[in-house]
Amino acid sequence: MVRGLSAVLLVALLGGCYDLRSSDGGGMTAFEPPRRYDPADVAVPDGYRVELVAHGLTFPTAVTFDGRGGVHVVEAGYAYGEAFLTPRLLRIEPDGSAVEIARGDERFGPWTGVDWRDGAFYVTEGGEVGGGRITRIEPDGAQRVLVADLPSRGDHHTNGGVFGPDGWLYFSVGTATNSAVVGVDNWHFGWLKRFPDFHDTPCRDLRLAGVDYTSPDPAGGGAVTTGAFKPFGEASRPGEVVRGAIPCNGAVFRIRPEGGPIDLVAWGFRNPFGLAFSQEGELYVTENSYDRRGSRPLFGAGDLLWRVERGAWYGWPDFHGNVPVDAGDRFDPPDADRPVRVLAELPGEPPRPAARLAVHSSSNGFDFSRDPAFGHVGQAFVAQFGDQSPTVGKVWEPVGYRVVRVDPGTGTVQDFAVNRALPPGPASWTGGGGLERPVAARFDPEGRALYIVDFGVMTMSEEDGSQPRPGTGALWRVVREDRKVAGGAGEAAP
Amino acid sequence: MSRLAPPLLGVLLLASPLFAACAPAQRGEPFTPRVRPASAEAEAGERVFMRMCNECHPGGAAGLAPALNNKPLPAWMIRWQVRHGLGAMPAFGPEVIPDDELDALVTYLIELRRTPAPTG
Numbered sequence: 001m002v003r004g005l006s007a008v009l010l011v012a013l014l015g016g017c018y019d020l021r022s023s024d025g026g027g028m029t030a031f032e033p034p035r036r037y038d039p040a041d042v043a044v045p046d047g048y049r050v051e052l053v054a055h056g057l058t059f060p061t062a063v064t065f066d067g068r069g070g071v072h073v074v075e076a077g078y079a080y081g082e083a084f085l086t087p088r089l090l091r092i093e094p095d096g097s098a099v100e101i102a103r104g105d106e107r108f109g110p111w112t113g114v115d116w117r118d119g120a121f122y123v124t125e126g127g128e129v130g131g132g133r134i135t136r137i138e139p140d141g142a143q144r145v146l147v148a149d150l151p152s153r154g155d156h157h158t159n160g161g162v163f164g165p166d167g168w169l170y171f172s173v174g175t176a177t178n179s180a181v182v183g184v185d186n187w188h189f190g191w192l193k194r195f196p197d198f199h200d201t202p203c204r205d206l207r208l209a210g211v212d213y214t215s216p217d218p219a220g221g222g223a224v225t226t227g228a229f230k231p232f233g234e235a236s237r238p239g240e241v242v243r244g245a246i247p248c249n250g251a252v253f254r255i256r257p258e259g260g261p262i263d264l265v266a267w268g269f270r271n272p273f274g275l276a277f278s279q280e281g282e283l284y285v286t287e288n289s290y291d292r293r294g295s296r297p298l299f300g301a302g303d304l305l306w307r308v309e310r311g312a313w314y315g316w317p318d319f320h321g322n323v324p325v326d327a328g329d330r331f332d333p334p335d336a337d338r339p340v341r342v343l344a345e346l347p348g349e350p351p352r353p354a355a356r357l358a359v360h361s362s363s364n365g366f367d368f369s370r371d372p373a374f375g376h377v378g379q380a381f382v383a384q385f386g387d388q389s390p391t392v393g394k395v396w397e398p399v400g401y402r403v404v405r406v407d408p409g410t411g412t413v414q415d416f417a418v419n420r421a422l423p424p425g426p427a428s429w430t431g432g433g434g435l436e437r438p439v440a441a442r443f444d445p446e447g448r449a450l451y452i453v454d455f456g457v458m459t460m461s462e463e464d465g466s467q468p469r470p471g472t473g474a475l476w477r478v479v480r481e482d483r484k485v486a487g488g489a490g491e492a493a494p
Numbered sequence: 495m496s497r498l499a500p501p502l503l504g505v506l507l508l509a510s511p512l513f514a515a516c517a518p519a520q521r522g523e524p525f526t527p528r529v530r531p532a533s534a535e536a537e538a539g540e541r542v543f544m545r546m547c548n549e550c551h552p553g554g555a556a557g558l559a560p561a562l563n564n565k566p567l568p569a570w571m572i573r574w575q576v577r578h579g580l581g582a583m584p585a586f587g588p589e590v591i592p593d594d595e596l597d598a599l600v601t602y603l604i605e606l607r608r609t610p611a612p613t614g
Contacts, residue, residue, distance in 0.1 A: 018559075018582035043524040300558060300584070302549025329584040356545060358552035397556035411544045414523055415553060422518045422525075422612065423556065 025389025026398030026425040027460030038433025057473035077109025081466035087111040102141040113161035124161035132158025146259040160275035168254040174271035180228040180317035183295035203248035203267040210238030213295035228342035268313035274365040283308040292393030299333040303363035305355040315350035354408040360387040361400035365440025371447030380406040383438035398425035452476040517611040519561030525612035539602025
């Protein structure tokens with residue numbers, strides 16, 4: 001009786017407290033350049049060592065290795081916050097300096113991925129303005145576009161780009177929106193002003209439930225009603241069929257290295273950012289899941305690691321993992337109604353995720369350990385960019401800003417590389433010289449060094465949204481204590 | 495009013511750790527030795543934790559939601575909170591977390607917070 005009464009009173013005391021507390025995201029800090037770099041500020045398990053390979057990069061997003069093991073990175077060019085710079089492919093010299101191999105057109109940033117195959121680089125161009133592309137780049141900088149006009153002009157882009165054991169290049173295209181309904185949040189991102197008719201396109205025909213949302217019209221004033229998979233201001237009808245098409249949003253594709261038509265691998269993702277193959281040759285992807293924003297916000301939907309089954313539908317926009325968005329109060333935002341399903345018929349049953357990662361962690365590029373000398377063979381090392389609160393929703397403490405190690409067999413997640421400060425956060429938040437925003441993790445060809453691509457500083461605020469800081473990106477690597485790897489920018493840099 | 499005072503005081507005492515962390519919430523690698531479940535039940539609890547709790551309380555530390563590995567709640571209160579929810583936390587009924595899984599989860603959570611916290 002007393003216990004029950006105590007519990008009820010506890011609810012009375014704490015119910016509703018969540019929204020009374022302000023957000024404390026890791027990007028919600030002031031930043032005064034220059035950025036400091038100090039590997040000693042990054043904690044790794046006993047037996048490992050962190051080294052700084054290169055610094056002073058601008059929005060780096062991916063790393064690969066040429067046929068001789070030479071380290072190369074891509075700089076995105078575009079970054080959230082409407083920063084339009086020039087995307088570049090760089091070779092990182094043993095002393096940590098960077099040599100430009102190729103540069104792209106700023107309309108096709110952000111460059112989000114790079115892989116090497118048979119004497120050439122394959123770069124994934126996000127296409128914020130010009131649409132997504134996959135481009136082959138020779139070591140002398142010559143470029144040939146393999147596929148163009150992928151539907152990447154929204155919130156999320158064309159991502160990944162990794163060769164599978166079958167010789168195909170696998171890549172992904174994210175969704176235009178948070179949860180299929182174009183809203184004011186997309187206006188704040190910037191793209192809705194450029195492309196007022198842009199919206200999500202499904203890969204297969206979908207029958208809609210006719211669920212619409214009313215929101216302010218930031219362009220014309222007043223209010224508009226918008227349905228799922230519709231342009232801003234266009235309602236849907238119950239039973240209406242939205243036609244599927246290829247290319248589409250929220251999907252994984254593959255293409256031959258010589259070009260040709262793209263082949264749909266799987267769909268129903270939100271933003272499948274990282275792609276990697278396990279030792280067994282199975283494709284896995286990381287998915288950035290729903291935010292608490294826009295006309296159809298969800299609360300408490302963490303990022304996911306998926307094993308990809310060919311032809312499967314992965315649940316977006318009516319499921320998070322294998323759980324429906326209207327399952328009890330599971331995804332109810334504290335300040336909004338329960339999410340309603342927008343599909344009248346499901347195109348399939350979503351599989352079960354391999355692992356569930358932190359909400360708003362932005363779990364991105366990853367790789368599998370394959371060398372016993374490094375350890376944890378078969379486990380995925382996932383770079384977490386870190387929360388973009390308050391834009392994506394509120395957080396209690398900084399989320400992400402680290403590399404985690406995931407056992408895809410059990411779904412167990414452990415920190416692997418994280419800043420030493422308590423609580424951990426990006427270096428600009430903790431005041432240290434460690435990691436800012438890890439965006440990709442990849443092993444070298446021997447599997448003995450884990451390279452961590454650090455996007456650099458991106459501060460966040462309610463008023464200004466994302467503020468990415470050029471020249472603050474870095475490349476780190478983690479090795480076993482007893483192993484020496486040639487090259488690097490040194491132990492610390494000012 | 496006087497009859498309500500003792501339970502209210504008890505609730506406040508129980509709730510106080512929820513407002514003030516008792517120790518740093520970070521546990522396990524790379525700050526301290528990895529938390530390895532000491533029993534089969536705790537190991538099962540870890541799997542339940544990763545499936546049901548890790549998204550909002552990554553590693554038991556704070557994330558979207560407050561840390562839960564530095565709050566000395568008794569087992570019955572953990573069970574109550576999981577079943578009924580609290581504030582922004584949703585409720586997880588027996589159809590989502592069966593009773594035996596909830597027992598395992600509680601065992602794991604208690605083990606998690608017994609792991610020494612790092613200093614700093």
